[in-house]
Amino acid sequence: MTVTRTLQITSAAPDPALLDLPWDVPLEDWPANRLATLPRGISRHVVRFVQLSGNVIAAKEITEEFARREYGLLRLLRRLGLPAVEPLGIITGRTDADGQDLDPVLLTRHLQFSLPYRAVFSQTMGPEPAMRLIDALAVLMVRLHLSGFYWGDVSLSNTLFRRDAGAFAAYLVDAETGDLYDTLSRGQREHDLDLARTNIAGELMDLEAGGLLDESLDPVRTSDAFIERYRTLWAELTAKEAFGTGDRWRVDARIRRLNDLGFDVGELNINTDVTGTSLEIQPKVVDAGHHRRRLLRLTGLDVEENQARRLLNDLDTYRAATDRQGVDEDVISHEWLARRFEPVVRAVPLEMRGKLAPAEIFHEVLEHGWYLSENSGRDAGLDEAVASYIRNVLVHRPDEQAVLGVDTQEMPVVVDPLP
Amino acid sequence: MATVTFDQATRVYPGATKPSVDKLNLHIEDGEFLVLVGPSGCGKSTSLRMLAGLEDVNEGRILIGDRDVTQMPPKDRDIAMVFQSYALYPHMTVGENMGFALKIAGVSKSEIQQRVAEAAKILDLTEYLDRKPKALSGGQRQRVAMGRAIVRQPQVFLMDEPLSNLDAKLRVQTRTQIASLQRRLGVTTVYVTHDQTEAMTMGDRVAVLKDGLLQQVGSPRELYDHPNNAFVAGFIGSPAMNLLNLPVSEGGVVFGDTTYPISREALSTGGKQVTLGVRPEDLSLAEHGLPVQVELVEVLGADAYLHGTLKSEGTDLPVIARVDGRRPPEKGQTVHLKAKEGHTHLFNTESGERIEA
Numbered sequence: 001m002t003v004t005r006t007l008q009i010t011s012a013a014p015d016p017a018l019l020d021l022p023w024d025v026p027l028e029d030w031p032a033n034r035l036a037t038l039p040r041g042i043s044r045h046v047v048r049f050v051q052l053s054g055n056v057i058a059a060k061e062i063t064e065e066f067a068r069r070e071y072g073l074l075r076l077l078r079r080l081g082l083p084a085v086e087p088l089g090i091i092t093g094r095t096d097a098d099g100q101d102l103d104p105v106l107l108t109r110h111l112q113f114s115l116p117y118r119a120v121f122s123q124t125m126g127p128e129p130a131m132r133l134i135d136a137l138a139v140l141m142v143r144l145h146l147s148g149f150y151w152g153d154v155s156l157s158n159t160l161f162r163r164d165a166g167a168f169a170a171y172l173v174d175a176e177t178g179d180l181y182d183t184l185s186r187g188q189r190e191h192d193l194d195l196a197r198t199n200i201a202g203e204l205m206d207l208e209a210g211g212l213l214d215e216s217l218d219p220v221r222t223s224d225a226f227i228e229r230y231r232t233l234w235a236e237l238t239a240k241e242a243f244g245t246g247d248r249w250r251v252d253a254r255i256r257r258l259n260d261l262g263f264d265v266g267e268l269n270i271n272t273d274v275t276g277t278s279l280e281i282q283p284k285v286v287d288a289g290h291h292r293r294r295l296l297r298l299t300g301l302d303v304e305e306n307q308a309r310r311l312l313n314d315l316d317t318y319r320a321a322t323d324r325q326g327v328d329e330d331v332i333s334h335e336w337l338a339r340r341f342e343p344v345v346r347a348v349p350l351e352m353r354g355k356l357a358p359a360e361i362f363h364e365v366l367e368h369g370w371y372l373s374e375n376s377g378r379d380a381g382l383d384e385a386v387a388s389y390i391r392n393v394l395v396h397r398p399d400e401q402a403v404l405g406v407d408t409q410e411m412p413v414v415v416d417p418l419p
Numbered sequence: 420m421a422t423v424t425f426d427q428a429t430r431v432y433p434g435a436t437k438p439s440v441d442k443l444n445l446h447i448e449d450g451e452f453l454v455l456v457g458p459s460g461c462g463k464s465t466s467l468r469m470l471a472g473l474e475d476v477n478e479g480r481i482l483i484g485d486r487d488v489t490q491m492p493p494k495d496r497d498i499a500m501v502f503q504s505y506a507l508y509p510h511m512t513v514g515e516n517m518g519f520a521l522k523i524a525g526v527s528k529s530e531i532q533q534r535v536a537e538a539a540k541i542l543d544l545t546e547y548l549d550r551k552p553k554a555l556s557g558g559q560r561q562r563v564a565m566g567r568a569i570v571r572q573p574q575v576f577l578m579d580e581p582l583s584n585l586d587a588k589l590r591v592q593t594r595t596q597i598a599s600l601q602r603r604l605g606v607t608t609v610y611v612t613h614d615q616t617e618a619m620t621m622g623d624r625v626a627v628l629k630d631g632l633l634q635q636v637g638s639p640r641e642l643y644d645h646p647n648n649a650f651v652a653g654f655i656g657s658p659a660m661n662l663l664n665l666p667v668s669e670g671g672v673v674f675g676d677t678t679y680p681i682s683r684e685a686l687s688t689g690g691k692q693v694t695l696g697v698r699p700e701d702l703s704l705a706e707h708g709l710p711v712q713v714e715l716v717e718v719l720g721a722d723a724y725l726h727g728t729l730k731s732e733g734t735d736l737p738v739i740a741r742v743d744g745r746r747p748p749e750k751g752q753t754v755h756l757k758a759k760e761g762h763t764h765l766f767n768t769e770s771g772e773r774i775e776a
Binding site for chain 2: 063065066150155157182183185186187188190191194197198199201202205206207208209210212220223
């Protein structure tokens with residue numbers, strides 16, 4: 001009996017151009033002229049990057065049940081404001097020319113200006129970038145755990161990294177093994193940490209075996225550092241703190257510490273003991289993006305947390321320098337945008353705009369200006385800094401808008417016929 | 420290697436009105452392959468996660484061997500979740516890929532070498548140990564990933580729906596391979612699936628769960644031949660057992676124009692109606708018996724499945740029977756079906772409990 005199946009696209013915002021892609025061909029056999037980059041490495045699933053209406057999208061062949069699950073989970077994560085890739089849709093009902101069923105495809109949007117960890121390591125040697133990646137992954141994991149997301153396969157390969165004013169911001173790429181709960185048990189968090197410890201060490205050992213790891217880095221110690229970083233951050237965000245009622249300043253101090261870490265406190269429990277001599281505080285709801293939200297509110301710019309911190313510092317300096325403390329913050333912010341941020345972005349020649357995200361360029365220009373001033377012993381202005389930065393630094397940087405590649409060397413874990 | 424014991428183990432999710440796993444009592448023997456099976460929401464995955472340490476146990480205990488692991492973090496339990504996705508690292512040799520987790524755990528070099536060599540032998544990878552994964556076939560790569568779990572020499576392997584992302588053909592192939600590998604290794608294994616065929620073909624014993632309650636545990640044959648209740652009877656076996664609510668008379672169960680004699684004690688426990696269970700292969704065409712109107716005949720070759728309806732007290736009950744595939748009845752016809760003697764099951768219609776005939 002022949003069953004005619006029809007192609008179905010499930011998407012919140014379907015792009016008609018999707019219909020032009022060769023869905024009747026297995027992804028593995030898609031012609032090179034359709035692809036944004038040639039595939040490399042071996043993935044657990046077949047993944048291909050395609051150009052679509054000026055964007056790059058990732059297409060992954062996967063069973064329908066898993067595709068729907070991951071699509072739903074990624075949507076939920078993004079709705080919760082967590083850093084994850086954006087799911088675009090699911091293609092089901094695929095058949096090839098002979099009428100044979102083909103696996104459904106999950107589509108996600110490629111995260112612009114993001115880097116796979118291997119790309120970071122191949123660009124910059126030295127222990128610094130590794131530690132900054134580890135930090136970013138720890139922040140991501142703490143945020144996911146606080147929201148009740150159990151990852152089940154934490155690794156550097158399942159994460160993408162965006163530059164963030166000298167640091168990195170981590171994004172979840174693969175939610176296939178994950179699940180969202182109201183809250184996580186200690187066991188779930190511990191298991192995720194254990195997997196992370198093994199995977200990170202394994203990934204670094206692999207770089208070591210390939211001669212790509214800085215000699216000063218020890219894979220096991222580095223992955224232990226990740227665990228330590230996670231635990232410190234988790235404790236700062238969730239631990240109870242007790243002190244005498246006379247030390248009430250410590251409530252403010254705790255909130256400020258959390259703000260410095262980039263978190264807002266949505267809810268703080270404060271309890272007094274029976275005698276009224278001591279206080280106990282515990283953050284109940286914390287939201288990442290303290291600086292990011294403030295910058296967005298003031299300027300409409302949506303950037304990473306550290307970039308936001310950097311831009312806000314510049315904005316505050318600008319306000320102080322123009323000495324108009326009484327003027328409304330919004331007015332000053334728009335002025336700063338028009339006189340500081342936008343001129344820098346506009347000064348970058350079109351052909352260099354794919355190298356770094358605008359906020360990262362602004363951050364680097366500020367850094368560059370600082371070095372110029374230090375070397376020349378006089379204050380280098382913004383215009384001078386931009387011109388010198390473009391001429392001497394940016395021109396040598398690679399394009400990072402769409403660094404693609406299937407880096408996960410993962411295999412389907414099924415058993416082969418035994419010998 | 421070790422036994423696993425669930426002792427009144429209970430899991431209640433915060434805010435839930437009833438337990439997801441309710442006083443589970445289950446003893447798994449050393450080296451046994453036990454399958455937890457049941458429909459979605461039955462508590463099978465929760466039970467496995469309790470054993471893994473991912474779910475808190477609200478009441479009761481879990482033991483691995485003699486060790487009470489109820490409060491122990493996952494990594495101290497000496498278990499391996501086998502079918503999580505494993506990465507294979509391209510720059511490391513096959514041997515390094517299998518053994519690196521031991522290095523992280525601080526196992527000595529010589530010990531790692533020995534364990535990797537042993538696992539490689541079982542998986543027939545010995546001659547590939549110094550090669551890179553790229554040089555291996557897809558199947559060999561999969562075995563390297565298995566090797567990573569094996570070298571850890573855990574007390575218990577845990578597998579949660581490991582085949583769910585495979586297509587139907589590969590699933591059938593793979594399930595026998597997992598079962599045979601487990602038998603060679605002899606490691607106690609707890610395996611979760613919603614698929615009763617998978618459960619029946621793989622497990623030494625199968626535990627059937629529903630609504631957080633253990634319904635029955637036994638060998639596949641025991642579950643098939645002697646289901647404890649109507650749920651297990653209907654869940655195990657494909658096509659499913661016919662479960663017919665039939666009236667009871669003085670002499671027994673009224674089966675169309677015939678009566679199945681049933682002992683007085685058995686009848687007294689049932690009430691006015693009992694549920695009679697009979698598997699499709701235990702029904703045959705006859706002169707007398709249950710009048711069934713043929714709706715569809717599915718010819719498979721030597722056999723055919725007859726899908727029909729039994730008109731009983733105004734309601735239509737679906738009935739499936741296995742008949743001769745060469746001379747099957749035709750659609751629309753009314754036929755009579757009788758049950759093979761000694762191959763019927765009686766259940767209390769109210770409680771679903773088995774009535775011993």
